Amino acid sequence: MTKPSFEDTWKVEIRRGLLQYAVLAIVRLHEKGIHGYGIARELDERTDGLLEVKEGTLYPILHRLKKERLLNQYTEKSDAGPRRKVYVLTGEGDRVLRELSVILEDIFKKLEALKE
Amino acid sequence: MSDEEVGREIDQYIKQVRKLLPGNFETEDLLEDLRAHIIESYHDKRRSMPTEDKEIIISTVLEDLGRPEEIAEEYRKERTSPVSPETVKKSMRYVVGRIFLSIIVIILASYVVSEITEGQVDFFFAIIVLSVFAVIEFFVRGWQYDEKRVSSS
Numbered sequence: 081m082t083k084p085s086f087e088d089t090w091k092v093e094i095r096r097g098l099l100q101y102a103v104l105a106i107v108r109l110h111e112k113g114i115h116g117y118g119i120a121r122e123l124d125e126r127t128d129g130l131l132e133v134k135e136g137t138l139y140p141i142l143h144r145l146k147k148e149r150l151l152n153q154y155t156e157k158s159d160a161g162p163r164r165k166v167y168v169l170t171g172e173g174d175r176v177l178r179e180l181s182v183i184l185e186d187i188f189k190k191l192e193a194l195k196e
Numbered sequence: 197m198s199d200e201e202v203g204r205e206i207d208q209y210i211k212q213v214r215k216l217l218p219g220n221f222e223t224e225d226l227l228e229d230l231r232a233h234i235i236e237s238y239h240d241k242r243r244s245m246p247t248e249d250k251e252i253i254i255s256t257v258l259e260d261l262g263r264p265e266e267i268a269e270e271y272r273k274e275r276t277s278p279v280s281p282e283t284v285k286k287s288m289r290y291v292v293g294r295i296f297l298s299i300i301v302i303i304l305a306s307y308v309v310s311e312i313t314e315g316q317v318d319f320f321f322a323i324i325v326l327s328v329f330a331v332i333e334f335f336v337r338g339w340q341y342d343e344k345r346v347s348s349s
Contacts, residue, residue, distance in 0.1 A: 117240070134267070140267070144274040158235075
């Protein structure tokens with residue numbers, strides 16, 4: 081088994097925080113809520129697969145965001161079979177997302193300035 | 197590949213993930229999410245590729261989902277990340293608020309009962325009885341929670 085490159089390891093390290101942000105951002109786009117599979121699909125479509133998310137790894141993140149009270153959930157019947165959970169952003173989640181957007185913008189601005 | 201074989205493939209995958217995670221309610225909740233996701237994804241792909249073999253479709257679904265080890269790794273990372281102090285504070289406030297509210301309700305209810313019965317039901321006796329009911333309700337809720345855990349596993 082070949083050792084992962086420095087870039088690959090680095091990508092994994094920054095990916096997680098960004099993924100939490102991206103999940104919150106996608107859930108905010110859906111006022112009535114969105115289910116896990118929908119989040120995975122939108123994440124792939126809207127970021128062109130940039131975050132290289134394995135769909136199953138989204139669920140521990142969703143559970144974590146729920147525990148932090150940034151997301152709420154309810155269940156609905158799915159056409160495909162079992163009931164599925166639908167996630168909605170809480171007021172606190174909305175506040176945190178806005179705060180994170182400001183932090184991210186600031187980080188990118190400063191990193192951009194480093195290149196000059 | 198028959199539908200039963202697809203079902204067995206899904207069960208096998210869920211079993212592998214379960215093996216790597218601790219046996220608790222959170223794990224069962226996660227496995228339930230994964231199963232719902234697999235079924236959703238499988239039906240979605242079947243709709244968009246009606247002529248494709250079921251075996252290829254279910255393999256694609258499970259590949260997109262990730263190896264059980266990857267899911268277990270992410271689960272461990274999220275579990276070991278500390279919950280923010282703000283969330284802990286909010287939970288504490290919620291618990292203290294509930295206890296405070298219960299005490300107020302018990303006192304008010306005891307007063308009303310004592311007044312309505314013109315003292316035939318002693319105020320302090322009513323407080324004791326209602327407090328016992330509140331404690332019983334606490335245990336019943338705990339029991340219902342355990343039942344839910346068992347039925348979802």
